Amino acid sequence: MxxxxxxxxxxxxxxxxxxxxxxxxxxxxxxxxxxxxxxxxxxxxxxxxxxxxxxxxxxxxxxxxxxxLTVPRSDLEVPVIQMWKSDIFVNRPADPELMMPLMALWGLERLGRAEFEEAVHRLTLRQLMVLMQCGAQYQSSAIGLELLSSDRDPTGLALGACARYWAYLNRNLTLANGYLGFGGDGGRHDSVDRDDDYCDERCCVEDGPPEDLPEHCPIHRVFVTMRKWAAYPEELPA
Structure with a gap:
């Protein structure tokens, strides 16, 4: 080839x-x-x-x-908006002890459902496609909107979406407080490209994550790619 x-x-x-x-x-x-x-x-x-x-x-x-470029815009928006009901960025644990680790990684959810829908309607087509991909891959369209709404480093978004880091938080919470923990993978993404040794020895540890995480984390890499792709001007049908 x-x-x-x-x-x-x-x-x-x-x-x-x-x-x-x-x-x-x-x-x-x-x-x-x-x-x-x-x-x-x-x-x-x-x-x-x-x-x-x-x-x-x-x-x-x-x-x-x-x-x-082929499906009506309104049809593309439907799954993005409907994701709200199960979106992991929006539907966080109610117990403060469970909520705080995610708060540190993700910050507050800034938009209610109505504001979220309005924001979706204002997106460029590329941006909308990123939200669709985040919904399918990370169980959260809102993460996509958060990713594209600022130029901040996406490390926190990536860690909060990662099944491996979620399991680490779960173990720590259970050991420290006797809780049952978050349970399961919380709908998080388990990347096939992950470096298990790096995850276990450098990232999912008490003093992690390290500064070189962007070089090793596949979710971080995908988020950077999504942001860069969405920034290209729209294509016009031939």
Whole structure:
């Protein structure tokens, strides 16, 4: 597989030799932005043509091309808004002893449901697609909105969404206070790309997480990728 980026009218197309690479929906992998197209070519070379394997620039753009530009906007907003009922960022433990660890990581939820819906209606299409992905992958559309609403480091968001860190908090709370703890994984994400040794020895420890977490945490890496992808100007249908 020899991937490169070719110019076709106003589009930059990812090609294998002279053949355009296509999404699972049969759409050529394209962008108006050369930097994004080149990044997608690197992603495909590294992880293959199935966008469900990794959340990277290619995966985000594939969903955008296959669904974002073809499905009515109102239909895309429905699952994002409906996620509110079970959203882990919104539906936090009521007991203060359980709530405080998440408060330290996530801060307060700033919006009620009505304000959240209004914010969703104002999003760009790229931003809306990020919220959809966060809902599907991290059980929280609100995390996506929080991610895109500021430029702060996403370490706290990543730790609060991580099943491994959730289990660490659960163990500590149970041992220290005799509680049953949070229970299960709390709907958190268990990344297949995690470094178990790093998680156990550097991150999920009393004096963690360390400063080099962004270099090792796959959830942090995905959040940074989502933020960067969402910042590209919108594509227009060909």
């Amino acid at each position: 020899t991937l490169s980026v070719a110019r076709l009218d106003e589009w930059f197309v990812v090609v294998d030799g002279r053949t355009p690479v296509k999404t699972p929906g049969g759409t050529p992998v394209v962008s108006h932005h050369r930097e994004l197209a080149e990044h997608m070519a690197r992603d495909i070379a590294a992880t293959g043509r199935d966008p469900t394997h990794r959340t990277n620039m290619f995966a985000l753009q594939a969903g955008y091309l296959d669904f974002g």
